[in-house]
Amino acid sequence: MTTRIVELRQGILKKNDELARQLRARFEAAGVLVLNLVSSPGTGKTEFLQKTLTALRQQGLRAAALVGDLETDNDARRLAASGVPVRQINTHGICHLEAEMVRTHLDTWDQTRPEDLDYLFIENVGNLVCPSSYDLGERIRVALLSVTEGEDKPLKYPTLFNSADAAIITKIDIAEAVGFDREAAIRNIREIRPGIRIFETSAKTGAGMPEWLDYLGKQCTKRLQRS
Amino acid sequence: MHELSIVTSVVESVTESLANYPGARVLQVRLRVGALSAVIEDSLQFCYGIAIEGTPLAASKLVVNTVPVTVHCQACGRDGALPSLQHFHCPHCDAPATDVRTGRELEIESIEIEDAPEVVAP
Numbered sequence: 001m002t003t004r005i006v007e008l009r010q011g012i013l014k015k016n017d018e019l020a021r022q023l024r025a026r027f028e029a030a031g032v033l034v035l036n037l038v039s040s041p042g043t044g045k046t047e048f049l050q051k052t053l054t055a056l057r058q059q060g061l062r063a064a065a066l067v068g069d070l071e072t073d074n075d076a077r078r079l080a081a082s083g084v085p086v087r088q089i090n091t092h093g094i095c096h097l098e099a100e101m102v103r104t105h106l107d108t109w110d111q112t113r114p115e116d117l118d119y120l121f122i123e124n125v126g127n128l129v130c131p132s133s134y135d136l137g138e139r140i141r142v143a144l145l146s147v148t149e150g151e152d153k154p155l156k157y158p159t160l161f162n163s164a165d166a167a168i169i170t171k172i173d174i175a176e177a178v179g180f181d182r183e184a185a186i187r188n189i190r191e192i193r194p195g196i197r198i199f200e201t202s203a204k205t206g207a208g209m210p211e212w213l214d215y216l217g218k219q220c221t222k223r224l225q226r227s
Numbered sequence: 228m229h230e231l232s233i234v235t236s237v238v239e240s241v242t243e244s245l246a247n248y249p250g251a252r253v254l255q256v257r258l259r260v261g262a263l264s265a266v267i268e269d270s271l272q273f274c275y276g277i278a279i280e281g282t283p284l285a286a287s288k289l290v291v292n293t294v295p296v297t298v299h300c301q302a303c304g305r306d307g308a309l310p311s312l313q314h315f316h317c318p319h320c321d322a323p324a325t326d327v328r329t330g331r332e333l334e335i336e337s338i339e340i341e342d343a344p345e346v347v348a349p
């Protein structure tokens with residue numbers, strides 16, 4: 001009986017990574033800016049996204065959203081109120097979205113094609129750990145953090161915050177009431193991801209939204225070409 | 228917890244590679260897991276025990292080798308291990324470090340197999 005070592009040297013998530021590369025190439029060719037929004041449950045991500053979608057639509061821009069949810073379609077129904085195409089991805093208990101889910105839902109989404117969009121938002125399942133490992137083909141990964149979650153959250157979830165391209169602090173209208181330490185939060189985010197763009201927002205008062213929308217405008221190649 | 232998805236992929240990949248070694252039994256599966264990969268070894272081990280049941284990997288052991296986070300410093304040009312996962316700074320000059328070179332790995336490094344008796348290896 002002989003035993004031997006067989007070198008495999010392969011990525012465990014190579015199928016997802018390969019699919020994400022294909023999606024990214026397709027999105028780039030289509031000129032659509034794709035963002036992957038990641039946060040804990042209760043960050044106010046859906047509300048923030050709804051305000052974003054509504055504002056983009058009012059500017060005459062074409063946006064759509066894919067919404068990951070464990071079982072329900074509550075978030076998708078709330079987002080549909082913004083008047084843009086919204087489709088739910090029910091993960092049936094899986095705690096993150098995978099590239100295959102994104103592709104399948106795009107391929108079967110009648111009348112909404114990446115080629116016709118300026119922006120596609122992917123709202124990930126509420127979870128700060130698992131989504132970090134799965135590339136969805138997005139260009140911008142956004143980490144959201146609400147003022148109620150504590151300033152040290154970025155330090156507890158370095159994988160996500162280090163892989164993010166932008167960070168959003170939500171619910172700043174209640175920052176004072178909950179004793180949120182703004183400087184500490186910003187310092188902690190930048191400990192993990194030096195130089196990251198941070199937006200301090202309130203979906204309720206609209207604070208910080210103009211800066212965020214301005215950032216979105218500068219990132220979208222299709223819009224830049226049109227202007 | 229996505230460790231179950233991860234070990235399920237591992238079992239699939241290893242099973243596929245066994246096509247070249249008919250009847251072989253897997254003794255050990257070695258992974259390289261980056262310290263920044265958001266995977267917890269205890270959870271991996273626990274899920275692995277479940278995922279290998281009834282597969283050619285059923286009696287195998289999972290070995291997880293952790294890959295430290297290293298960064299390349301734009302300021303001083305040197306590479307080095309990150310002092311802490313809560314402090315993305317150069318270990319030499321303390322400049323902010325944005326260029327992560329290792330630490331995100333999620334790889335199957337190798338497997339140790341025992342060839343089936345009376346089967347001539349290819």
Ligand SMILES: [Zn+2]
Nearest residue numbers: 300303317320
């Ligand atoms: Zn340095």
